[in-house]
Amino acid sequence: MTHPLPDRPRRSDSPLARRAQHVMPGGITRSTVYVPPHPPYAVSGSGAVLTDHLGNQLIDCNNNYTSLIHGHSHPAIETAAMSAIRTGSAFGLPTRSEIEFAELLSQRTGFEKWRFCNSGTEAVLMLVRAARAHTGRQKIVRFAGSYHGTGDELASANTPGVPSWIEKSVLELPQGDLPALENAFAVHGDDIAVVLIDLLPNRAGLTPAEPAYIERLQSIARRYGALVAVDEVISFRLCLGGLHTEYPVQPDLISTGKLIGGGFPVGAVGGRREVLESFDPTRTRPVMWGGTFTANPVTMAAGHVALQLYDQTAVTTLNARGNRLRADLRDAGVDTNGHGSLIRILSNDTPALWWALYDLGVLAGSNGLLSLSTAMTDEQIDSIHAAVVAAATTPAVR
Ligand SMILES: Cc1ncc(COP(=O)(O)O)c(C=O)c1O
Known part of the structure; x- marks a missing residue:
């Protein structure tokens, strides 16, 4: 060069x-x-x-x-965001913009249902809550070295400020270690709600997961009635519908964020209809999820344009x-x-x-x-x- x-x-x-x-x-x-x-x-x-x-x-x-x-200040994203700001940056009512954005995400991913939030951290927390509500189980499996945001259960139990009781609800395993996964399910299988995995974990060195391992992971989880969730907060950019579409896996849930906000704060969870319908407020005892700035029209408009440009x-x-x-x-x-x-x-x-x-x-x-x-x-x-x-x-x- x-x-x-x-x-x-x-x-x-x-x-x-x-x-x-x-x-x-x-x-x-x-x-x-x-x-x-x-x-x-x-x-x-x-x-x-x-x-x-x-x-x-x-x-x-x-x-x-x-x-x-798309880098900084992309003209089309800037126009969309400015136009949303001019007509009101947030409301205590839903807006058309969130429907349009959820429709776009559904088309790209095939996941029928979506919910928004303001960060990848929130998306993963929401995903875990949906999985627990859907399965009626408590434990989550996640993998050492992967970063899923700043929520307590997503950090290592020995992190200062993180309560030690999370060890009871979180099984942290070495990624790629099939016997460890089989053993965790053999011991706790009836109480595992979800296996949460990042297929390209940045903090763990950005080494892509092995497809054969992911296939086995899904079959073990299915055998025990646990859900499979892929954290696509970073990796969503790698394929039109997220990196999982390159793998032999059909997740029940994915979390995403980062690029889908067009530069504005965002998080989103997409998933199978039956799982995400846990949030449906017309149900008895729905899963609660709020967020004052959730699905704000500025993020929705900017994110929509950013994703359309990223075809x-x-x-x-x-x-x-x-x-x-x-x-x-x-x-x-x-x-x-x-x-x-x-x-x-x-x-x-x-x-x-x-x-x-x-x-x-x-x-x-x-x-x-x-x-x-x-x-x-x-x-x-x-x-x-x-x-x-x-x-x-x-x-x-x-
Ligand atoms: C895979 C993954 N999940 C979740 C998060 C948390 O996202 P946020 O920083 O938007 O809360 C990150 C952030 O880097 C991430 O890389």
Whole structure:
């Protein structure tokens, strides 16, 4: 690759970080964006480029942790959001926009029923509640290393602040370990409501799940009357109807979020009619789920346009670009994982990797995740390649 790297951004001790430290613990309000000693501040974004508070311009491969599938300020998404804002940003009544968005999600996924919320965390919590209500069972199976948001039962029991009693309701297993799964069902099968799995777990290294394992997982769960749920909060972008459509599995429920909000806060649960109808308020003892900003028209309108723009051609093209970039990086000796438009750079020192990339004009996720957007040009992809090769081969990062 001969494309030149951008000028090195300037870094400095930030007065903003010092102000933040006075009013927020550690100077941060979102643990997941923390990079030591303190991350720079974003000021604006346009297309694939983010500008920080020092005026540095970076190619944005973080894309707000994969949610900006079309980069920043896409004109059609901006128009949809602005028009929704002008006519009222939230109401204490449902709006047509949520019906239209649920219809679009149904067409794409084949899941008949949908419910919205404001984050992936909420979506997973709602999914678990629906599964428990539908099965009348208590326990959930999930897999070590996978991140499903900030809910108590989705975090490890030894996380500070998380009650130890979750160990009674959550069976955390090593992903891919069939005997462990069989054993969990042999012992607790009558009380397992749902097996929750991410087919491409980012925090666990972005290694795709083995199809044969997923097929067995479904057959074991079915044998014991448990539901299968796929967390597609990140992986939904990889196929038109979500990554599970590439696997030998027919989930009862999926959670999604991130990209489907067009850059605005979102979460959604889709599923089989009989399971999601647990929420039907006309039933006796329906499952309760609220949310003041749930299905707000701004998110619904922006998300609808974002998903319409992310059609089969866009999905295929973006995945092909990601697969090519990952292959080129591997050819250049960089250790990577991932699938389609999601690439994880493996490093023993991820903060050092993150800063090395930042200094070379590329914004990554704090764990070395790169998420491509449709706003990126071929030249920008070449620049990402050059920066990753340079960063990953610096002695501090290796
Ligand atoms: C697979 C998965 N599930 C759930 C979540 C939580 O989503 P949110 O941050 O919108 O609450 C995330 C966030 O990264 C995720 O990657």
